[in-house]
Amino acid sequence: MSATKPTDIAMLEEMAVFAQVVDSGGFSAAARKLGMAVPSVSRHVSRLEAHLGERLLLRSTRSHVLTEIGQQVYTACQALLSQAREVHAIADRFSARPAGLLRVCAPIVFGQTWLAPRLPGFLDAHPEVRLQLTLADRMVDLIDEGVDVTLRIAPALAPGLASRVLCPLAYVLVASPAYLAAHGTPAQPEDLAAHRCIYLGYGRFGRQLQLHQGEQTAEVALADGVQVNNSAAILAMVEAGGGIGLVPDFTARATLHAGQVQTVLPQWRIGEPYTGNVHIAYTPGRHLALKVRAFIDYLVAAAAADTLPPPSA
Incomplete structure (x- = not known):
């Protein structure tokens, strides 16, 4: 049997189906588990065997027995599926509540006088968020510098960023x-x-x-x-x-x-x-990290409440 060389990504589905066949004890049970037709399950396993150039299962009318290489491939597939489940678990944790490292950049004096006194309240409310604050009086490239949120002082921001006005x-x-x-x-x-x-x-x-x-x-x-x-x-x-x-x-x-x-x-x-506005800017996208959304909402609420004393003459 001659092997073809697909991309690793093209083999992932075949590997998952093969592992399910072994776990379920057969093609019919695996098909029921996966919500697929039996012939489709069989084709996935056959494609994986063709990709690898080796027989993985010895089929008979009554049983399916793993070959020696089939056993090793099954073990590797199980490890891969375990990693996939861990990826889902990570995503679930992050979507359930704000968590992880939040990178924030702000102008120096604004960061010292307005932002810093308000940060403890955010961290107390979201204890699973770790904060990295950089103060710099320059334009920060969010993508190149790996920044989640930047505060900018300007009349308006250039196109290309998602933003909200924090305060005038x-x-x-x-x-x-x-x-x-x-x-x-x-x-x-x-x-x-x-x-x-x-x-x-x-x-x-x-x-x-x-x-x-x-x-x-x-x-x-x-x-x-x-x-x-x-x-x-x-x-x-x-x-x-x-x-x-x-x-x-x-x-x-x-x-x-x-x-x-x-x-x-x-x-x-x-x-x-x-004159001008203080803007909260962040990278646009369909899926805004919960830690970023929580931080933006917190700052907007803090600015609206104006929790520090107002200036007096």
Whole structure:
């Protein structure tokens, strides 16, 4: 008998049917177990024998006896089926509840000030999830870097990712009470020109501000003071009395609540480019891992509840 060389995948069904024939004690019983016709079961076994170039079963009208190689092939098939059952068991465990390693990436300051304080609640609710958090101020390729969820701050995301808006983002002007006592508190947007201002000053961010109050709009240029590419560092300078800082609201929230800094021109809303949204982005697909779905739902609920104290003037 000459052997053909099929792919391994093409042999899997034949191997499973052959093992069932042996387990059931015959073709008819195996056919009933598998929900197949007896001739179809016989063809599967014959194809496997043809693939291997060896007789696996000695057939008679009353019995079917394994050959020597048939016994070894049967043992190997049983091991294969056991592995297949383990694969199903793994899938069942993951579909039953969130579990496994969850890889998350977030911008540095947002991750430190907003995300990190909320992570213990998620881990307590889902103890079978292990978390790997990476903080980085760059675009992360979810597929190439093996990331499950990334948080991005932008007005909108480019096509190609599945995403949800976590929360809107606003920037605020803040200063320490000591600085304002020494240098005065701006009453109108144009007063900012007389103060040392600290701002991001990179990419789309710059000195030009557009502020809105009701139907009023004011456009001002901040004094050419200090540019810092990290909002936590800006806030640290502000707390030390270094000037008026322009930072995201999530950066300043805790220090505002503690009274270490206070808002400047709180009645004015800062417009583009100092606006946007925090997005939760993940790889699109029909089958979203339960750990990813649970994490997204948890963050959306946390943002809606706004569980940290709100900023105060």
